[in-house]
Amino acid sequence: MFEEEDVKILIRALKDCGGYDFSDYSLKSFLRRVEKVLYDNKMDIYTLTNAIKIDSNFLEQVVKDITVNTTEIFRDPSVWQIIKYRVLPKLHAQKEINIWHAGCSIGMEVYSMEILLYEAGLLDKARIYATDINSDVLKTAEEGVFSYRSASEYLDNYRKALCVNPYNMDEKIIVPIEKYLDFNIPKDTLKVKPFLLSKAVFKKHNLVSGTNPFNVKYDMILCRNVLIYFNQTLQNKLFMDFWKYLNDDGVLVLGIHESILGPMSSKYDKKGLIYQKKLF
Amino acid sequence: MLYVVIGGSAGSFPVVTGLLASLDKNFPFPMFLCLHRLKNVRTGFVEALRLKSVLPVSEPYDREPVLRGHVYLAPANYHMYVTKSETISLSTEEVVNHSRPSIDITFSSAARSFGSKCVGILLSGANKDGALGMKAIKEAGGTAIVQSPDECQVRTMTTAAIKAADVDYILTGAQIISYLQKLKE
Ligand SMILES: C[S@@+](CC[C@H](N)C(=O)[O-])C[C@H]1O[C@@H](n2cnc3c(N)ncnc32)[C@H](O)[C@@H]1O
Numbered sequence: 001m002f003e004e005e006d007v008k009i010l011i012r013a014l015k016d017c018g019g020y021d022f023s024d025y026s027l028k029s030f031l032r033r034v035e036k037v038l039y040d041n042k043m044d045i046y047t048l049t050n051a052i053k054i055d056s057n058f059l060e061q062v063v064k065d066i067t068v069n070t071t072e073i074f075r076d077p078s079v080w081q082i083i084k085y086r087v088l089p090k091l092h093a094q095k096e097i098n099i100w101h102a103g104c105s106i107g108m109e110v111y112s113m114e115i116l117l118y119e120a121g122l123l124d125k126a127r128i129y130a131t132d133i134n135s136d137v138l139k140t141a142e143e144g145v146f147s148y149r150s151a152s153e154y155l156d157n158y159r160k161a162l163c164v165n166p167y168n169m170d171e172k173i174i175v176p177i178e179k180y181l182d183f184n185i186p187k188d189t190l191k192v193k194p195f196l197l198s199k200a201v202f203k204k205h206n207l208v209s210g211t212n213p214f215n216v217k218y219d220m221i222l223c224r225n226v227l228i229y230f231n232q233t234l235q236n237k238l239f240m241d242f243w244k245y246l247n248d249d250g251v252l253v254l255g256i257h258e259s260i261l262g263p264m265s266s267k268y269d270k271k272g273l274i275y276q277k278k279l280f
Numbered sequence: 281m282l283y284v285v286i287g288g289s290a291g292s293f294p295v296v297t298g299l300l301a302s303l304d305k306n307f308p309f310p311m312f313l314c315l316h317r318l319k320n321v322r323t324g325f326v327e328a329l330r331l332k333s334v335l336p337v338s339e340p341y342d343r344e345p346v347l348r349g350h351v352y353l354a355p356a357n358y359h360m361y362v363t364k365s366e367t368i369s370l371s372t373e374e375v376v377n378h379s380r381p382s383i384d385i386t387f388s389s390a391a392r393s394f395g396s397k398c399v400g401i402l403l404s405g406a407n408k409d410g411a412l413g414m415k416a417i418k419e420a421g422g423t424a425i426v427q428s429p430d431e432c433q434v435r436t437m438t439t440a441a442i443k444a445a446d447v448d449y450i451l452t453g454a455q456i457i458s459y460l461q462k463l464k465e
Contacts, residue, residue, distance in 0.1 A: 028361065029369070036374075227342075257342055
């Protein structure tokens with residue numbers, strides 16, 4: 001359908017005209033996204049490349065369409081159980097807690113974290129930072145209103161993450177979901193309760209830049225299901241960046257089917273599903 | 281070298297476990313399983329397969345290198361691709377045929393990466409996922425095998441594949457097992 005050379009020209013145009021550098025995305029998945037954009041817009045790659053050069057709004061739209069925003073509330077409950085029982089308890093003694101959600105999509109991961117922190121009595125001293133390259137998802141995240149229908153299939157995650165103690169299966173924990181979320185099934189909405197809103201700071205940020213979007217060091221960085229779209233070079237660069245931006249005791253949380261490969265793997269200690277920063 | 285890719289949905293679980301229980305523990309090729317699961321059944325699947333299987337079974341992590349004699353199960357809610365460089369990649373892109381993982385995706389990527397070295401097997405299921413993948417395997421020169429629709433608990437998927445692709449064999453579960461047992465380098 002199109003040649004690799006054409007894709008390189010498109011990547012250059014996205015960079016020159018919009019400042020978005022996709023050259024270290026995994027080529028295969030980038031190609032699939034481009035194919036989808038072409039199909040949805042009924043364009044060929046030359047028309048697309050020209051269109052983004054003359055129309056910056058269209059360029060922004062294309063960048064958004066290239067991103068994959070799939071997410072869930074308490075996605076992979078086993079990870080949240082570990083955060084609850086193995087990570088948060090260590091943070092009680094601290095005066096403040098800094099958490100960065102890198103690639104937060106529509107914020108479900110952010111609100112999941114807030115709920116855990118609240119349950120642990122830590123929300124007040126937590127500062128929650130969340131970034132994404134796609135400003136549309138950030139807007140939804142800030143509003144905290146989701147579609148009930150698309151969220152309902154994984155609401156069981158909520159129960160598993162909050163009401164099951166994997167270290168003591170007999171323990172009975174009851175946390176009604178209505179404590180944190182308002183349902184309106186006829187209107188198809190799932191709303192985050194007001195006291196959880198405006199707690200997190202959402203900001204547009206491109207991980208490729210390598211910059212720290214907030215001028216702090218983090219106790220926890222979550223970057224889940226984002227790096228699978230990047231090539232090894234960029235992945236490795238980000239593992240270096242995250243290492244720099246973590247506190248000495250900080251942890252990195254990846255998607256459960258992601259792992260640190262390559263030179264930076266010796267800089268982290270893998271503890272189950274969590275990567276602990278290693279100093280030496 | 282061969283690469284075995286298996287797709288299945290409703291009604292395929294007993295066939296898959298039967299097959300994993302009957303292979304030689306020195307089975308010389310990697311095997312990739314793309315099975316639809318019920319939306320609410322997210323965990324325990326790989327453990328259930330492991331219980332029966334003579335070969336090691338795991339849900340791969342992104343970029344995991346492929347080993348011979350290992351069975352890779354597409355994780356819940358991820359599409360699973362195999363690459364020419366013999367690694368696995370995962371993605372959470374849109375559902376395809378209402379499915380994630382989608383069999384078409386795994387099959388097509390196997391066809392593209394391994395061509396004639398690809399053996400595709402499609403089992404019982406209730407939608408049309410896998411039909412285009414079978415066609416891709418066939419067109420790349422690979423071998424396309426479909427479980428006999430008469431034997432399937434749900435015949436929609438295998439019937440669709442037989443219609444879409446000029447498949448090589450239509451076999452019962454037992455015949456599929458003996459086909460795999462005879463595969464050699
Ligand atoms: C699949 S979602 C993952 C959401 C959430 N972390 C989870 O695991 O459920 C990936 C997110 O990464 C964002 N993303 C992709 N490339 C990015 C980049 N270069 N910088 C920041 N965010 C990026 C996408 O916009 C998307 O929202």
